[in-house]
Amino acid sequence: MSRTDELLNDPVFLRELVMDHYKYPHNHGLVDKEDILSRHMASDSCIDDITVQTDIQDGVIKDVRFDGIACTISTASTSMMSDLLKGKSLEEAKNIIETYLNMIENKDYDPEKLEEAVAFKNVYKQANRIKCATIGWKAMQEMIEESENKNE
Amino acid sequence: MFDVNEIRKDFPMITNHPDMVYFDNSATTYKPKRVLDAMMEYYTSYNSNIERGDYDTAVRADKAYDHAREAVAGLANCETKEVAFLANVTAALNQVAYGLAKDHLKEGDTVLLSEAEHASNLLPWFYLSRQKGFRIRYIPLDKQANVDLEAFKDCLDDTVRVVSLAYVTNVLGSVQPIKEICRIAHEKNILVCVDGAQAIGHRKVDFKDLDADFFCFSSHKMCGPDGVGVLIGKYHLLQEMDPLLLGGGMNARFYADGTYILKDAPVKFEAGTPNIEGVVGLSSACEYLTDLGMDRINAYEEELRRYFIGKIKDMDQIVLYNPDNLSGPVTFNVKDIFAQDVAGYLASKNIAVRSGNHCAKILHEIIGTDQSVRASLYFYNTKEEIDVFTEALKGLSLESAIDVFI
Structure with a gap:
């Protein structure tokens, strides 16, 4: 087991990671820019209220931003998602999102592809928090679809 | 006299979940067997x-x-x-x-x-x-x-x-x-x-x-x-x-x-x-x-609520929104911890509360927050349950709230 693998299986390290992304979320704060896609995710969850933005150019995710009021799981998972997907092609991004959603649903998945986001591998045990762990990711999934439909 | 321990026997949900602390009575109450x-x-x-x-x-x-x-x-x-x-x-x-x-x-x-x-x-x-x-x-x-x-x-x-x-x-x-x-x-x-x-x-x-x-x-x-x-x-x-x-x-x-x-x-x-x-x-x-008598129920509930407020009002990390009201839920936040994370932590201790805006989405103008945790009592709750709740709250930190799902 490599040092990284060891860390990503260490609950204390994972907790620190989540805490860090919650307290100091990456890619936080929305931007006002032409052509940027945006999703306000507040309709199906009573409590989290976040907006995710993405700038997709020529099939590549140039930027991911988010903001809002949300719990540790939503904030940290969306923050990690923004790190993971920035710079990826739409195909790569779709694959990572699918892998993540498989993990959340307790199906087989390749942890290599998820890097830090494996911190949420046990969320499936708390059915009421699955929505929190997927809210930002679903927003991104929808926007990728929107971008692909636009270019068809 | 209001014998809460006898009254608790009327409720199958309490008999079936003897260790669960149910403080979500504003959402719904348990039903007596009759x-x-x-x-x-x-x-x-x-x-x-x-x-x-x-x-x-x-x-x-x-x-x-x-x-x-x-x-x-x-x-x-x-x-x-x-x-x-x-x-x-x-x-x-x-x-x-x-x-x-x-x-x-x-x-x-x-x-x-x-x-x-x-x-x-x-x-x-x-x-x-x-x-x-x-x-x-x-x-x-x-x-x-x-x-x-x-x-x-x-x-x-x-x-x-x-x-x-x-x-x-x-x-x-x-x-x-x-x-x-x-x-x-x-x-x-x-x-x-x-x-x-x-x-x-x-x-x-x-x-x-x-x-x-x-x-x-x-x-x-x-x-x-x-x-x-x-x-x-x-x-x-x-x-x-x-x-x-x-x-x-x-x-x-x-x-x-x-x-x-x-x-x-x-x-x-x-x-x-x-x-x-x-x-x-x-x-x-x-x-x-x-x-049971509505006046007796009300007197007991108010006594419970006073006890509850007395236990948590001086806890440093608690922001309490309604200490002076006589009735209804005890509504609070824990400093620096999102309401749903508080509820998730308490759930891991077998304590049921509700987090969110409680279908009162314009109330934030008054209390200055969108999200809160609501612990709501009923006449079958006990002071011992409030003690369990208070002890659990003492163990709550951002770390322990995150550990629930790691």
Whole structure:
């Protein structure tokens, strides 16, 4: 087991990671820019209220931003998602999102592809928090679809 | 004396979950066994539709259904003919809003509400105000969502026709001075509708003494089953009001030319086969509460709440929004920890609370936060459970909240 693998299986390290992304979320704060896609995710969850933005150019995710009021799981998972997907092609991004959603649903998945986001591998045990762990990711999934439909 | 340990034995949910601390009673309450038995008896001994069945079990169902109006009238001190059974408090509030908007309110009129109201006492008015062109204004509240009577009087210009308020608000547990509000409103011929969902079953409700025009509540928040609500209204107002739903059971005659004659209130508000099982259960719940004594229930609940507040008000990490209110939930946040993370942590300690905005999405103007944690008590809760809760809170930190799901 490599040092990284060891860390990503260490609950204390994972907790620190989540805490860090919650307290100091990456890619936080929305931007006002032409052509940027945006999703306000507040309709199906009573409590989290976040907006995710993405700038997709020529099939590549140039930027991911988010903001809002949300719990540790939503904030940290969306923050990690923004790190993971920035710079990826739409195909790569779709694959990572699918892998993540498989993990959340307790199906087989390749942890290599998820890097830090494996911190949420046990969320499936708390059915009421699955929505929190997927809210930002679903927003991104929808926007990728929107971008692909636009270019068809 | 109020023997809570004996009372707890009445509730199968408590027997089946002896170690769970259930502090989500503002969302729904547990049901005593006798309520469940009454519903089972309906299905096993006299399952029949009500109204005009010419056989024994149907007559028995009729009697049980009619008896339920007596049980409600006994609990809330109103006339039996003033009691209509609907689906829940939401249905009852929608019925009142619709009925008043249709024939009582016109363009330029004002309906007074408050920012502490539940969605079910706001959205029907929002919708109808757009349809009919009446205005909505909010009665000013203090920081713990209490109506100040002087401020209320100042709201009463000549356009105000209706006031609709919760007796006990569902997030902060403010107990509104409904009796005085009714007296002041009636001097100006203003009608008063009361959302009694968080009051009934917690305190003595005396419809006649309050002199409210309408009083609505749900069965499931007062030891009764889900899916039944009650609209109590002064009889002449119920008679004047058009029903929201039309259909079987509530019409007297109808003709091919499209004309029809409706039955009198309260039956005209009960279109379709009602939730007979639910009404029978509610009937039993009313009797259960009446037997325990509403004054004793209320005194015990207030004692519990004081104990609760005393335990948590000085905890450094707690922001408490309603320490001075006498009734309803204890609503708080834990500094730097999101409400749902607090609830998730408490759940891992087998403590049930609710986080969120509690269907009161405009209340943040008053308390300055969108999200909070609501711990709501009922008369079967104990001081020992409050101790368990307090100990659990002491172990809460951002780290321990995250550890729940790592």
